[in-house]
């Protein structure tokens with residue numbers, strides 16, 4: 421094999437490896453069919469509901485099929501919802517629930533609508549993976565500066581599973597405490613729920629308040 425042929429073969433292999441490591445960035449259809457997602461949905465929704473004032477305007481980032489914010493509507497806690505995701509995964513349109521397609525890794529955060537409450541649930545680890553921890557921190561800081569109350573949970577170092585985001589986590593942080601410190605900075609926060617996650621791990625659901633500590 422000549423030097424040129426070798427260089428070409430290496431570049432093709434690198435490109436293939438890059439593609440395999442980065443599957444296309446699509447919405448997560450069927451997320452709640454995953455047993456680990458379905459199992460904890462009710463407890464996560466109840467924990468959030470306890471802290472949402474009735475009649476709130478809700479911004480739901482990474483809304484998936486919208487079932488958490490729709491449950492808040494059913495309970496009279498959300499008067500209107502704007503759901504944001506990579507694609508519209510809702511089973512049906514619903515009055516009061518407006519969908520907006522956007523990619524949180526690139527969207528201009530200033531264009532996100534105002535709200536009383538933001539749900540930023542199980543989406544920030546995708547942002548860390550697809551963009552950077554700095555972008556996840558930028559989102560957390562923006563929400564804390566502009567929205568009175570935000571709820572955040574995300575993938576944890578304690579989990580097993582061959583998710584792309586776990587590989588990135590391992591390179592970036594020794595554990596969850598270091599990650600939260602980087603992403604939340606000095607935003608005021610309180611853990612309102614710890615729940616079982618994939619492979620014996622645990623995720624933490626945080627409530628963030630507007631303003632710094």
Ligand SMILES: C[S@@+](CC[C@H](N)C(=O)[O-])C[C@H]1O[C@@H](n2cnc3c(N)ncnc32)[C@H](O)[C@@H]1O
Nearest residue numbers: 447448482484505506523524525541542543546
């Ligand atoms: C793990 S699901 C969580 C769904 C719901 N928020 C929950 O916590 O039950 C993550 C959702 O975020 C969406 N998502 C992932 N990356 C995103 C991005 N960069 N911008 C917008 N949505 C994204 C996925 O399509 C998916 O619906």
